[in-house]
Structure formats: structure tokens, C-alpha cells
Amino acid sequence: MDPRPQPRLELRAIRKAYPAVVANDGIDLDVLPGEIHALLGENGAGKSTLMKIVYGVVQPDSGELLWEGAPVRMASPAHARELGIGMVFQHFSLFETLTVAQNVALALPGKPSLDDVARRIEAIAQRYGMPVDPRAHVHSLSIGERQRVEILRCLLQDLKLLIMDEPTSVLTPQAATALFATLRQLAADGCSILYISHKLDEIKALCHRATVLRAGRVTGACDPRQESTAAMARMMIGRDLPTCQHASSSGEGEPRLEACGLSLARSEPFGTDLRDVSFTLRAGEILGIAGISGNGQQELLAALSGERTLADDAAIRLCGRPCGRAGAAARRRAGLCFVPEERLGRAAIPSMSLADNALLTAHREGMVVNGLLRSQVIDAFTRRCIDAFDVRCGGPAAEAKSLSGGNLQKFIMGREILQRPKVLIAAQPTWGVDVGSSVFIRQALIDLRNAGTAVLVVSEELEELFEICDRLVVIAKGRLSPVRAAAETNVEEIGTWMSGLWPDAADVAEPRDRVAGHAH
């Protein structure tokens, strides 16, 4: 690349401090035309803040931004878009009740005609291999398709820099591969891409250069195609990546949690109906449920935890006893513990102390006598949980909302595990959790299984599932695939199944393709 071309975007000594934390501290970064540049770092490293600064959402405290060589003050996202910067956020911002064309038209200046917009969408979609129907309503689209709409919306302007925030966290492996093809095509046309991720394999496969952030500072820059993932991980977390110890399955334990023909209608308009879900979870094993979010996981978890009860008592059996009609409290009494996806507001009450949050589900551990609270027991349990699960916090009196996501998750996991459950259900156990805590949590789940507990893990992260699970099953459109031993399947097979295409499920596939590129 010599002589070096003029960088499209240059950041010099960017600093941004929030009341409690310095999010960015003296960050330098440059992005060349046509380059796919990775921004690599753990949660909380400052990646998102930096991107919001580039996109004009947040103003830096100090430092300089150069756009095609000229200093610029990015006043607002509208200003950024005028310059040709587009951003696709992790959480989409589309109106579900509108069509694709209407959603895109809303983002355009003036009042373009919908037919015109639809024509332009089709032209661009074809060029970049992103099939999407401009007349389809957004709520009928898969997550991968919605992401395409977000990207298309950026591409309708004269795009020079596309920022993508953890785009593959919501995609099947196949959909991710299709996205990479699109991004490469875009880069070949001269568009720069800033690609935020903590997934090293992806960055190695896709990006030309990488800048690594840790705790708000640049800790390294490299060519990911040359560097090993271990070396990049060291730059990212400051030490070697720890790994989990996994012993082989102890064999056939007794059934602890069984679903037999479990069906449940959605409770929300855009939810998913559960259809004829059956599985058996045995003592001493980890069963993983893979799937893209929104395919019935929420409904299944609510049904299993007892937050939603069923009409058919026999549809769920806990330790051999029917409990479909039993509520959450009764199931907990029978030995079920549950770590849900939402930590604040469901698994923990943000404004309450850790001690009060321990009481939430662990009150059967001798914390209540004659209806009155025993604060010493509560305090001792909370301390035990904090110590055993390495929760970094200000002690039992610290408010739940003052903990980082990873530490709160360790606390919640600890609270449930210390109740010695017969069955533990964990949803997205390491979602948004830093690498070190993730390994800790996975190891805790494995230890629990080794101690004879039946563990059910629902996760979107295939790597995680393959790392800890004994057996795997896929949920798609409210149905379960056949169960496979983890050792006898692979990412490709599970990835295909995630779109609902497993061998004996031909009737599940609908005309609209829910995954990536092979629609036509």
C-alpha cells in the first residue's frame, strides 16, 4: 500500500470521559479507503463510545477528527451521514409494522416515492448479493434480513465509511459468511469499513488491519491475517486466554427435566409459538439449545421456569413429577434454578443491594424464619457467593446496578448454584460478559454438571455451546431439532439447522428463506 494513500478517517488523541469512567483516552486511529479495519476489544474497552464519536452521537472531550484530510467536528449523526458515514447498530432500529421500502424511505432526505426507493433497493441488493423484498413487512423478516435492510439503508446514500457494531452476534454462521461476502464487495468498491467485534476468527477472516483497545486505550495494532488469534487475544485482554477444563460425560444419569409435546401460544404479537417441543435432560450432563434469538427461546424458558404455566401438567416433568401447571415458586422448591438472559430487572433488582438480591431466590437457604428476615444468614450467603464466584463489588451492600455485567452475572450464577439445584437452566450465560468472566462462568457450569446437576444452556454462541455441552439441539421457529452428541456434529450442521432445515423437518421450512444468501 505504498505510497500511503490519504486516510479517509483519522482520529488523533481522542478522549472522552464519563462521570465514572474514562471511556477513551488518547486514541489514534486511521482508516484507509477500501479498507476493512477491525476495532477489537472486550466489553467496556471503549469501542462503542469511539464509534459514537465518529458517528456524531457523542462529542469527544478533546482530540481531533480528520475526514479525508480535513479537520471536522462531527456535530450529529445527520452531519455524519452527509459526509458519507453510515452505521449499523447492534440493536436494529426498524419499524416492524412498516415495509422495507417505507423504512428505508424514512431515512432519506425529502419525500422520495416508494416505487423509486424500491427500485433503488433492488438494484443495490442485487449488486451486493443481499436479496431482500422491498415490499415485505419488517416483522416478517429474519434477523439476518433485517440487518441487510439496515445496511441497504446506509448504501442508498453515497457511502464512504460503514461502521458495523458486532454484526455477527445475531447471525447464523452461514448468514455471517454471506455478510462477509457483501462487505468484501463493498470494500472492493472503495468503501471503508470499521468493523467492531471481539470475535478473533472473524476478524482474521475478514479484516485488513486491526486496532486493539483495552480500558479506553490503544494497546496494539496488527495485520490480523498475519497474527495468531492467541496473540490478538493477549493484546485484547492483557494476558493469555484461559480455557475451560471439560471431562467426558459421566454417562446416563436419571432424567431430571423432560418436555413432552410442549406447545404454547405466543404471549406477544411478534413472539413465537412453541410447537411440540420434546427433550430429556439428564443428571450429570449439559444439554445446549442453539438457535438465533427470537425463535422461541424466550417462550420456552418462560414455560420451563414456570413464569408462564401450561394447561397440560404432563408437558413438563421435573425430577419425574409432572409440573406444567406449577408456578415458578413451586418449581424452585422442587430443585429448579434459573439464570435468565436479562440480568437487571429480572434476575436482579437494580436498586437493591446484593444481599437483598440474594434473598430473591435463595430465601429457602434459611434466610426467613416465621416470615421475618435473618440478616446474618443473608449476609453470610451473599459473602459466600461473592467469594466463591469472584464477584468484584463493594460488598453485600453494593447495589446490583453498580456491578459490571460480568460481575453481576457471576453473582447471579453463584446465587443459583449455591442453592445446589437438581436442574439449572442458564440463558445466554456469557452474553455481554468479558472474556475472563466468561471462562469462569463456563467452568462453573461444567463443575456443576460434574457434581451431578442437570444443566440446560440456551445460547446463541455456537463456540460456547460446543465448548461446554455434552449434547446439542437446535430451536428454530418454535420447534426443536433432533438431539446430537456434541462430539458427533459440527458448526456447519448446527448452523444449517438454525435456519429450521433439519432432516425430518421439511414441513418447517417456509417459502421465505430465513437465513443468508441462498434464497434464489
Next chain:
Amino acid sequence: MWPNRGIAWQVMRISLEPRVAPSRAMRWASPLVAVALTMLLGVVLFAALGKDPLAGLHAFFIAPIDSVNGVAELLIKASPLTIIAIGLAVGFRGNVWNIGAEGQLVVGAIAAGWVALQPALAESALTLPAMIVAGALGGMAWAAIPAWLRTRFNANEILVSLMLTYVAQLLLNYLVFGPWRDPQGFNAPQSPLFPEAAMLPILIEGTRLNASVLLTLTAVAVGWVFLSRSFPGYQTRVSGLSGAAARYAGFSERRTVWVGMLAGGAAAGLAGVGEAAGTLGQLLPSLSPGYGFIAIIVAFVGRLHPVGILFAGLLMSLLYLGGDSAQISMGLPAAAAALFQGALLFFLLGTDVLVNYRVRVRRSATTASAQGAA
């Protein structure tokens, strides 16, 4: 929330930013700051009305309580406000919005009055305990209607409890204008006077201070234990803070509604007993000067904490007495008392906001889009 529709403008922007760690000391001091600001406003107000500010403050805040009798009157007024507010706080903590304490008070008084007017009980030592129980049950029965409709049909308890207040008032009117009218009352709408055995004993001779304040003090203690030290109280607080967390833990929403409504009903019913068997000694259409509604303010000024509510009840009572006193001694308009109450509430809420947030003023371009919050 539309991200690609950012509209930039150059303005002076005043924004409230949450404080990272609100000061604990300021959290406790903010009610005092609010009282001080209310007094400051009083000084300005009195001066603007052409009165001596110091005399005005004296008439408002000192004169009502510079005698034993004054203090007794203060406690008599604070007692129903406090006990009702504690009962309501149990519901409010659990997001159960009982607005009908006034009606529950009336029904509690009617139930106690019925016991008091039974000829067979005229001399009995059991009369008063029976009245207290009847009053609490009466209030609970009236509160059970919105509780049942809410848990059975998901009817809004705010509307139902509020409307039942008018039903209760009309029921009282019917009784004192009709079947329970005092035959010797010169046709006045009132019940016969209760017998001596049906009256709450006077605590300080020469004043009207009666044993209803002991009921209130008991309620403060019970309310504190329930909310801070009991598991059902904890379940109520969890339900109020996060319905999803309560469902996750398996806490029953129905139970929270029942506990919250019945606690408010029982407390209001006891306040009704205190009015009927304490200061009045009979049933009148004007049984309560709106205690059930004012108690809602008291509950929030006291931050839904029993001890805070006790102080808030005393303060609110003082503002009432002070308003009367200032009217009489200085010829201030009756609206002045209401203005003081409003000002106090305003300053309390204002200082609360400033304890938790800080104001930032800056000139900057900003955007209408909200995607930064993602």
C-alpha cells in the same frame, strides 16, 4: 427513536444528568432543605401581602404548638394522616395504587359506629376492642372490592377504589339521615352519641388527645417491621420495583395486590375508628376532612418509609393548624395554607431531583435522534 432522522440545532441546552453516587447525607437533609425553602417562600409571601414576615412565620409554625393543647391538636390531626399513610405505603411500595382510603375510613367508622350503637354493648369493656376490630375489618372489606376486581378481572384499582369513596360517603349519609339518625338530635343528620364505653380514653386531661395516637404508634412499628424486616414485605417491595423479577422469583402478584389493598383498608378503617370514637363520639356526614386523600401526599413526603411518614404526618398536620392560626390571627386568606402545602411538596420533589441529578447547562449542537442511548 428514529436514528437516521437526526436534526441538529445550535441551542443552549439544559439537561439533567444522573449523579453517579447520590450523597446519602443530602438524601436525608433534603426534606429539611425543602422546609427551609418553604419558610423562605413564606417570608417573601408575607412581605408581599404587607404583613410582618416574622409574625407570619410565628403564627404559622410556632403559635399552633406553643401550648400543651396545641401539641395535642397537632397529634390528633397527625394521627389519622400517619396511620393511613403507613397502610397506603405498603400498597404503594408494591405498585398497588389504593386511592380510596377516604372511603375505607368512612366504612371503618360506620362499622365501629354500628358496634358502638348496640344497646347490649353499652356498658361492656369489650365494646372498644370490638369497635377497633370492626373498624379495621370494615376498611378491609371496602378495600377488598377493588382488590378482588383487580385480581379477578384486572380492573384498575385506582378508579375502583376512588369511586367506592363516593359510595361509602353516600352510605354514611343514608345512615345518618335515615335509620341511624339521633332521635334527640333535632333532625340534624347525626347518629346518637356513643356511650362512654365506646369512647377512646383521653390521654392528657383537658385536651382532646386520645388513645388513637397509640394505635398510630403501633402502626408505625408494625409497618416498619413489615416493610423492612419481613419476607412478605420484601416480596411487596420486589413486586413494586420490578414485576419481571417478582415473576422470575415466583412471588405472587395477586398476593401483593391483596396485601397492599388490605393493609391500606385496615389502616384507614382504624383511622375511622379514631375519628368516630376519639374526637367526635358519633357519626357525622363530615366524618373526615379528607384525611384519606391527604394521607397519599403524606405517604410520599415520608418516602413510603414508616418513620419518614410519621414526620411527614406531623409536618402536614402543622401546616393545617398553622393555616387556621394565621387566618385567625393575621387575617391571611385560607388559600395561604394550601399554598404552603403545595410549596412544600414542590420543594421536596425539587430537592429530591437535585439529590439524584445534577443540572448541566451547555451550548452545543445536539440531535433529535436517540440512537446514542443504544
